[in-house]
Amino acid sequence: MGELLILLYIFVLATLAGREVISKVPPTLHTPLMSGANAISGIAIIGALVVTGSAHAPWVKVLGVAGIVMATINVVGGFMVTDRMLQMFRKR
């Protein structure tokens, strides 16, 4: 139970930290915030890499590869499109 409890602590504290920093983002930047957050949710790529890297069974590998492809689309596409949007926000 110890390990699960630690994970739960991390989950709750990270959620609170997230709430704090995200509530300070102005409405002007809510779309880039969302697409940037989206890219961050591609963190599942870490899990996909671990699973695929050590896979022996074919099905594990298939699922792992599907996970890597989807998560990488999310990560690369998400950060790139966020950057594309943010560079348009200029002060004149």
Next chain:
Amino acid sequence: MENTITQIVYLISAVLFVSGIKKLSSPATARSGNARASLAMLLAIVVTLLNNEILDWTTVLAAVVAGAAIGGVLARYIQMTAMPQLVAVFNGFGGGASAAVAAAEFVRAGGSGPSLATDVGITIVLSTLIGAVTFSGSLIAFGKLQGIVTGKPVTFPLQKTFNALLFLLVLVAGASLAHMGVANSVAPLVGMGGLEISGPFFLALVAGALVLGVLLVIPIGGADMPVVVSLLNSYSGIAAATTGFVLNNYILIIAGSLVGAAGLILTQLMCKAMNRSLGNVAFGAFGTEGQTAKVKTGQRPVRDVDAEQAAMVLAYAGSVAVVPGYGLAVAQAQHELKKVCDLLEDRGVTVRFGVHPVAGRMPGHMNVLLAEADVSYDKLLDLDDINAEFDTTDVVLIVGANDVVNPAARDPDSVIAGMPILDVDRARSVIVMKRSLSPGFAGIDNDLFYMDNTLMFFGDAKDQMSELVREVREA
């Protein structure tokens, strides 16, 4: 020791993620904040690849390259108006990836022999469930935003009962799985022999979750998509966090819960801006696109103007506030609008923009479209800031917005009572650029159109805006 290095790098990543998001609190630092978050991701990926035993580098790298190419092309060529669809698709992939990882863990646990502890079983079930719901729900949201799936709410008799039953079934399948553990039991999946019970249960869980995702989104109308996209964004984060529980991986939990929090905050803000509760959005089947309610409009006299008259009013004003609605983006008239504003500023008119939170198909969408048209971000004011300015504003120019400027929101008996609006009627005069007097999503008439200081400038936003550019230039 390798494990310690990995954990330390993950900790650095976590700090960079949080501080990167913090930099999004100002447009001036936002770009470097995003760069910081991408660096955090890169660090986490590299340390994971180096400190884990990767048996098949070719497959792993090929998958990464394929994903990066697809994501890169989408990000590079997507139209800014299509941003909500893109975010929906990316959300779906995020959820799909989490579900795939959880499913792979399930199969692996089954293949390797020993039974899983119940708590691990529960996390696998949750992660698969949330990930799969996010995946199919996001694809439907994408379809609706793209116009592939009807924007109208799709309903059928006993829909809520059916959804509730399906959810219950999925939970039962999940609970049985977690209870059984995943002992050597995924024979139908991996063909390795053993108990043949939990494999079908797992497939039932996945199938049920996918159907549930579809059913949760189809009854929601096109106009409510900002809420749905925000909520699915939150789910994709929570899915990643639960996958972190499956793998005992701290960085997945931290990054996932950051995203979960972001999505929830945006969901709350959107609901507040639309004056609706989340339950009402989810079950109300309300946000009908182009709802044609039986409202008598145009029964009262309005003052309509042509481009020349509108240009005169604008050109001789001291200050102008522009209120853009989604109609502006649909007509692709934001670049013409920018030209009008430039001409006005050249004449010494102060120009600002008042952007309502739901002026678009996702939170902040209109701001991106205006930024794309080269509008300086310090001129984009949010609801509270622009409302403080209307008393001293000479002319408000409303383009393609309706419900968000309807003073009926202040009337406690109105259907939109309490909805936060832009108080444009407090300005000295108002020009409304609109096709006709037809009602907005709320399906009610707008008293603003009939007020003494309101001028109606009828026509297609793009054509009228081009006219306006010419007339302001000559004024």
